[in-house]
Amino acid sequence: MQEFLRYFVEGIDPFNIIRSVNALPSLPWYNALFVLCVIGPLVRYQGPIVALWLANLVVPHRLFPPPPRSMVQPPLVSVVIAGRNEAAGIAGTIRSLLGCSYPRLEIIVVDDCSTDDTFSIARSFEGTGHVRCYRAATHSGKPSCLNIGIQRARGEFIMIVDADADVQIGAIHEMLIPFDDPKVGAVTAHLRVRNARDSFVTRMQEIEYAFNVATSRLWRSHLGILSIIAGAGGMFRAGALRLLGGYDTGLGDDTDVTMRLRKAGWTLRFAPHAIIWVDCPATWRGLIRQRSRWERNMIKIRLRKQIDILRISLFGYGNFLMMLDQILVRFLAPMLFLFGLVWYVATDPFTTSRILTFMYWIHVWETVLRMLAANDVIGVPRLGALPLAPFLPLYRLILRLALLPPIVKELLRIGLRHGYVPEKIWRETPHW
Incomplete structure (x- = not known):
């Protein structure tokens, strides 16, 4: 020693x-x-x-998009928020969207049969004229609720935001810039850790997010190999998302919809100045539970469900x-x-x-x-x-x-089912 x-x-x-x-x-x-x-x-x-x-240092103008375009008639953006028992954060999320400085915005909240005051808190914002609230008939999981919102969205672009996130002023303007290219089907935001000072674990995640969410997605976006549109803050061309049929109600997380968009030939982009603040697990137990779900879904979706994306003849280099x-x-x-x-x-x-x-x-x-x-x-x-x-x-x-x-x-396919997928939905899902 x-x-x-x-x-x-x-x-x-x-x-x-x-x-x-x-x-x-x-x-x-x-x-x-x-x-x-x-x-x-x-x-x-x-x-x-x-x-x-x-x-x-040498060509900074090639790394970052130009300033927001001047739009005579800004497109309508539909923000879909799906959640269950999110009473603690839903009001802050809606307020951040209403105050994010974008003029043509509709916010669609879909409650997944919460047992707290999520639905009533969200409905209290309907008087603003920008918020519409719906409640799922049965507890069906986040992907199913997102599909409900997508079906009711009227905007040219559909933005997906977590029910406990804060959208920074100007974020929606920044996310719209890459859509000037008609080949772009989705844009992911820059996620920042809101509770970075809560614990040692959150401080470590702040550094991780800087590496894996900010700089990694920036260079991947420029090389055309961006691998994820963040579920906490992603914007889609409405037509592209509807052509996919929305989210897979069983294994329909952000990884799955990203793979399907890539297979359909859409270009994906990262908006580095579109900042959305999210909370990360503050304890080792919470972090391991979250990352365990991410890693298992990585195997489920990337290595099983969508592994055929490796076929160059069908989906390209x-x-x-x-x-x-x-x-x-x-x-x-x-x-x-x-x-x-x-x-x-x-x-x-x-x-x-x-x-x-x-x-x-x-x-x-x-x-x-x-x-x-x-x-x-x-x-x-x-x-x-x-x-x-x-x-x-x-x-x-x-x-x-x-x-x-x-x-x-x-x-080894041990304990395949995740607790966040309702039993009814899991029975209807192919076990990848």
């Missing part, structure tokens, strides 16, 4: 870092493979943000590259790293502990660089979060280890 701690501290010494790099060619094959499984993803994660950083990148980055690379780490620690924990500490410090410096680049390009995360960089690799490791059991269960 003393040797391990000594190498851990030496990881901040540039001389020792250079010596460790020089020692890489002489490592046994299994240690070299472990290092490769760490360095490879780092290059993949770091490369795009460095390219964004350089582009922001762009969709193939998008899906291949998702499989490698979100599934294979983390799994290989975890299994390699466990195997390495179990078989040779301390005799070559410099490898582990070297990998840790590489992650720390990589995180610092990404934080600085993301702040310069898109304004997040806050520079005050830089002291948290040494904790992010440990946070990621703990989270990945915690998510391993649900991933294995999903791969």
Whole structure:
């Protein structure tokens, strides 16, 4: 243990870092493979943000859209909000939309048989003339309720917003800009963490959102491989969404509708200045529950239901590259790293502990660089979060280890049903 701690501290010494790099060619094959499984993803994660950083310095006008267009007659935008037992947040969401400065707006609230005051609170805004409220006949889940709202929407564009989100002033104007291109079928907003200062867990998620929601979606959008239209804040061309038949009432989350839009040939875009504030889980338990659902749905939808998007002859090279990148980055690379780490620690924990500490410090410096680049390009995360960089690799490791059991269960088809899907709907859903 003393040797391990000594190498851990030496990881901040540039001389020792250079010596460790020089020692890489002489490592046994299994240690070299472990290092490769760490360095490879780092290059993949770091490369795009460095390219964004350089582009922001040299050609910033190519990264960001022009100022909002001057519209003689702004199009009608229908905002659909579906939720169950959202009394604590629904009023704030509606107020943020009414005050977001967009003139032609209708807000459609669909209540999924809440047992609290969600419906009555939403109806109290009907006097504004911009809000219409409906209640589902039975508890049917969020996708079914979104479809109710989509059917009743009259706007040229349909925006989906979570019932506990805040839409920042100007966000709708910004999301409409990419639709000047008739090939664009949907635009995703820039999600920011509203409760970032609530706990250590939310502070870590603020940094994650800066990487995975802001900068990642920015470069993916420019390369045409954007993989998600956020369910908390996405805008669709109404015709495109209706041609899909709305959301799949069983596994109809944001990933599924995004894949279907891509298959239909629509272009997807990210609006970096369209900011929507959302709350993240403030506890480890809540975070693991949320991410477990995300990871299991990733397998359900990407690796099973929509895996045919890899067929180049049907859906093109762009969709193939998008899906291949998702499989490698979100599934294979983390799994290989975890299994390699466990195997390495179990078989040779301390005799070559410099490898582990070297990998840790590489992650720390990589995180610092990404934080600085993301702040310069898109304004997040806050520079005050830089002291948290040494904790992010440990946070990621703990989270990945915690998510391993649900991933294995999903791969083995154990406990397929999620609690958020009503029993009636689940019985009618193909079990992917």
